[in-house]
Amino acid sequence: MKHHFRLGLLIFLTPVLLWLLLLIVVPHIELLMMSLQGKDDTGTTVWTLNNYRSFFTEQIYWYTFVRTALYALTVTVLTFLVTFPVAFYITKVVSPRLTGFLTILLLMPFWVSELVRVYGWMILLRESGVINHLLTSAGLIDAPVEMLYNDVSMLMGLVYTSMLFMVVPLISSLEGLDDSLIEAAHDLGASPFAIFTRIVIPYAAPGITSGSIVVFMLVLGNYLTPKLMGGKNSLWFTEQIYNEFIASFNWNQGAAFGFLLLLLSSMIIWIGLKLSKQKLGRTLS
Amino acid sequence: MIRTLPQQKSYSTAFRFYIIIYYIFLFAPLVITCILAFNDSNFPALPWKGFSLDWFLADGPDRIGLLHDSSNIRSIWVSAQTALWVSILSVVVGTMGAFLFEQEDFWGKQALYFLALTPLVIPGVILGISLLLAANSLGIFFEDNLGVDVPFLRPSFWLVVLGQFSFIATFVLLVVSARLKKFDPSFEEAALNLGATRFEVIRYITLPFLRPALIGSGAVAFLMSFENFNTTLFLVGSETTLPINLYLQVRDGSTPIINAVSFLLIVSTSTLAVINLLLSKRGEKV
Numbered sequence: 001m002k003h004h005f006r007l008g009l010l011i012f013l014t015p016v017l018l019w020l021l022l023l024i025v026v027p028h029i030e031l032l033m034m035s036l037q038g039k040d041d042t043g044t045t046v047w048t049l050n051n052y053r054s055f056f057t058e059q060i061y062w063y064t065f066v067r068t069a070l071y072a073l074t075v076t077v078l079t080f081l082v083t084f085p086v087a088f089y090i091t092k093v094v095s096p097r098l099t100g101f102l103t104i105l106l107l108m109p110f111w112v113s114e115l116v117r118v119y120g121w122m123i124l125l126r127e128s129g130v131i132n133h134l135l136t137s138a139g140l141i142d143a144p145v146e147m148l149y150n151d152v153s154m155l156m157g158l159v160y161t162s163m164l165f166m167v168v169p170l171i172s173s174l175e176g177l178d179d180s181l182i183e184a185a186h187d188l189g190a191s192p193f194a195i196f197t198r199i200v201i202p203y204a205a206p207g208i209t210s211g212s213i214v215v216f217m218l219v220l221g222n223y224l225t226p227k228l229m230g231g232k233n234s235l236w237f238t239e240q241i242y243n244e245f246i247a248s249f250n251w252n253q254g255a256a257f258g259f260l261l262l263l264l265s266s267m268i269i270w271i272g273l274k275l276s277k278q279k280l281g282r283t284l285s
Numbered sequence: 286m287i288r289t290l291p292q293q294k295s296y297s298t299a300f301r302f303y304i305i306i307y308y309i310f311l312f313a314p315l316v317i318t319c320i321l322a323f324n325d326s327n328f329p330a331l332p333w334k335g336f337s338l339d340w341f342l343a344d345g346p347d348r349i350g351l352l353h354d355s356s357n358i359r360s361i362w363v364s365a366q367t368a369l370w371v372s373i374l375s376v377v378v379g380t381m382g383a384f385l386f387e388q389e390d391f392w393g394k395q396a397l398y399f400l401a402l403t404p405l406v407i408p409g410v411i412l413g414i415s416l417l418l419a420a421n422s423l424g425i426f427f428e429d430n431l432g433v434d435v436p437f438l439r440p441s442f443w444l445v446v447l448g449q450f451s452f453i454a455t456f457v458l459l460v461v462s463a464r465l466k467k468f469d470p471s472f473e474e475a476a477l478n479l480g481a482t483r484f485e486v487i488r489y490i491t492l493p494f495l496r497p498a499l500i501g502s503g504a505v506a507f508l509m510s511f512e513n514f515n516t517t518l519f520l521v522g523s524e525t526t527l528p529i530n531l532y533l534q535v536r537d538g539s540t541p542i543i544n545a546v547s548f549l550l551i552v553s554t555s556t557l558a559v560i561n562l563l564l565s566k567r568g569e570k571v
Contacts, residue, residue, distance in 0.1 A: 008483050012385035015378045020400050023451035024407075027415035034418050082307070089304050092287040093297075104562065109311055111558040113512035115528050116547040119535055120314025123321060123329050123544075130317055133331040160310070182287050213406075221408025224514055228535060238410050238515075245414060245519060255418060262411045269406055 028262075034255035051256035061240065061257075068237040069264060071151075072219040075158045076212050079166045082159060087170035088200070092179070103171065110164040118228050121157055122148060125229075154230035158219050165218060166211035173207025174200075209276035216272075217265050237261055315551055322544035329541045340545040351545040360530035361546075364511050367442065367526055371449045371510035376503045378450075379457025380495070384487075386458075387465045402459075404452035409515030416448050417519045441522040448516045453509050457502040464498035465491075497564065504561045508554060 038048040055061045090102050109117065124130050125147040132144040147153060177200065185195050201208075226236035237257065244254030321329045325337035327348070343350040351357060386398050404412065417440065424438035437443040468491065476486045492499075514528045521529050527546070534543055 009385070009389045009391060012381045012389060013391070016382045016385055016397070016401065019378050019382075019451070019454055020397070023416065023447060024400065024404055027412075027419035030419040030422055031411070031415040034422075085300070085303055086307050089300060093300060094304075095288065104559075105308065106311070108555055108558065109315055111508060111554040112315060112547075112551050113514075113528055113531075113554075115512070115514060115531050115535070116318065116550055117314055119531075119539070119543060119547060120318040122535070123539070124314055124317055128328065128330050130321075130331050137332075160314075163311075179287055179289055183289060186290055217406055217408060221410050221515060223410060223518065224532065228532075238408075241410060241414065242518070245417075251418065251421075254414060258411050258414045261408060265406070265408055 031255050031259055031262075034252055035259045038252050051253050052260075054253065055256060055260065060235070064235040064237050064240055065260065065264075067235060068220060071155065071158075072216050075155060075162060075219045076216045078155065078159050079162045079215050080208065080212065083163050083167040084170060087167050087174055091171055091174040091177075092182075106167060107164065114161055114224055117161065118157060118225055121153075121160065122228060125153055148229060149231040149234075151230065151234055154226055154234050157225040157229040158222065161222070161225055162215040162219055165214040169207040169211040169214075170204060171207075173204045177203045206276060209272055213269050213272040216268055220261065220265050220268075318544050318547045319551060322541060322548040324541065326541070329539055329544050340541040349542070351542055351549070354542060357527075357530060357542065357546055360525050360527045363442070363524045364527040367446055367449065368507045368510040370446045371453055372503045372506040374446070374450045375453040375457045375506045376499055379454045379502065380461050380499065382454070382458040383461035383465050384491075387462055402455060404455045407452070409452070409513070410519070412451055413448055413516040413519035416444065416451065416516075420444055439522065440520050442524050444520040444522070445517050445526065448520045449510045449513050452516070453506045456509065457506055460502040460505075461495060461498050464495055468494055500564060501561055504557060508557065512550075512554075 035051055036047055036049070037045055038050045040046045040048075055065075086106070090099055090106070094102060122129070126132075127144045127146045127148075129148070131147065132141075135141045136144060181199055181203075182195055185199055190198070221238060223236070223238040223242065226234055227239060230236065238261070241254050241257045241261065244250045244257060318329075321331075322340055323336050323338070324331075324333055325335040325339065326332075339348045339350055341350045342352055344353045382401055386394065386401070420438040424435055427433050427435050427438070472490050472494075473486050476490055477483075481489070512528055513526075514532065517526055517529055525533070527550075531543060531546060534540075
């Protein structure tokens with residue numbers, strides 16, 4: 001079959017090659033090249049490492065970078081802690097009749113644009129927001145408190161936006177866990193804690209890894225939530241990139257930041273895949 | 286512990302309580318946004334001042350409803366056009382990719398497959414800036430060497446379409462490949478033995494089999510494009526898409542008109558999602 005249809009190969013290969021070369025490979029080479037260029041004193045473009053040097057010498061840059069990475073890690077862990085009981089409940093505890101309905105309900109909010117979700121939290125949390133109104137009318141607090149624009153609200157917003165990408169792989173891996181394994185462990189006298197750490201968590205490990213990788217990557221590259229829910233001081237690395245591109249118009253510096261972010265996110269994904277011995281294709285699908 | 290084992294009462298009560306709290310957490314922002322779209326107030330906040338459709342229908346001078354707000358209406362239209370082009374392009378190229386990786390053999394296939402998956406793990410912001418840089422350099426090249434100005438290489442409608450397509454195609458590729466894996470090749474072989482050409486086989490046998498995956502991934506591609514923010518942010522020109530336009534309004538203060546837009550978005554995307562879900566459920570049974 002294969003030898004007769006080289007024309008078929010050509011027809012399928014051409015658009016795919018065009019897509020990947022023109023829209024992925026070439027732009028990223030351009031990103032790397034731009035990051036290694038700069039203007040010298042006379043205004044001519046020269047090759048230089050200055051963009052990367054200023055990343056390490058200007059404290060604010062690498063501080064934001066490290067902060068973003070650590071917060072992304074925190075959000076990944078928090079998202080796992082919040083969604084794991086839900087995934088477990090849906091697949092193992094609730095009566096099977098409700099499983100489908102609860103799963104659909106779980107996915108619904110994430111069909112709506114991230115902006116709408118963040119906006120919803122803004123009108124709930126801000127000083128003139130709904131929660132403050134309810135609390136003051138109930139007499140629980142005297143004056144409205146600003147609950148938005150701080151690191152806690154930003155973390156909460158990021159967890160909220162990321163939950164879907166954790167809960168779906170968790171549900172699909174827990175679905176495959178045979179109940180009789182848990183029953184057997186229970187009958188043999190294992191404590192709930194032992195059942196979780198020895199059976200459930202190891203079994204769900206592939207789902208945990210793919211969920212964590214996707215969540216980490218999405219949080220790292222998120223711009224909306226830190227910008228709208230974080231405070232004036234809650235620096236996020238994508239905001240730095242945006243500022244260099246749009247506000248300072250220093251595209252070389254912005255390209256260097258972009259490349260560093262790409263490097264960090266690829267590295268984490270690579271480590272995640274190595275640790276769990278998984279392939280990229282399996283993790284995504 | 287699980288449903289088949291005897292449960293302690295406190296365990297199941299606490300668990301159920303947690304799940305209820307979780308679902309409230311999940312839906313609170315959306316429900317509040319929808320409710321406040323109908324509040325007869327100039328701010329998207331409580332107290333409740335009565336039901337009103339002003340933020341959808343009013344035609345000035347005090348309040349301008351969504352129907353008469355040309356900037357929001359225009360951005361909805363731009364987003365719809367963008368999403369339509371992106372989903373058509375992604376479904377065509379993604380399906381070709383699925384055929385390429387599932388049915389063909391060639392040198393470097395694994396490497397190319399790996400490359401085809403990367404767009405989904407590159408942060409959207411990076412996709413946006415690298416395409417912006419490349420398009421800009423290409424534009425400068427054309428202007429310096431050929432003396433022609435290519436407007437679509439500047440931030441513009443088509444650049445947004447290309448930027449979104451660059452990663453949504455991967456999504457379609459994965460969905461269609463998964464379906465293609467379930468395809469029984471003996472159907473194709475039978476048709477080939479009976480004298481059909483390769484493209485007749487695809488047209489009459491493989492594509493009908495793939496239809497649920499094509500429709501489903503096309504719909505999701507449309508939604509992904511319609512609400513994309515990160516990649517679009519750097520590529521958008523004067524024709525702003527809805528998420529960008531909403532973002533600018535939210536950043537500069539908010540009026541209930543944003544709630545009205547959100548309400549329509551929530552209602553229409555949930556409807557589309559449910560339809561898609563029902564269709565894909567039916568598709569799986571075939």
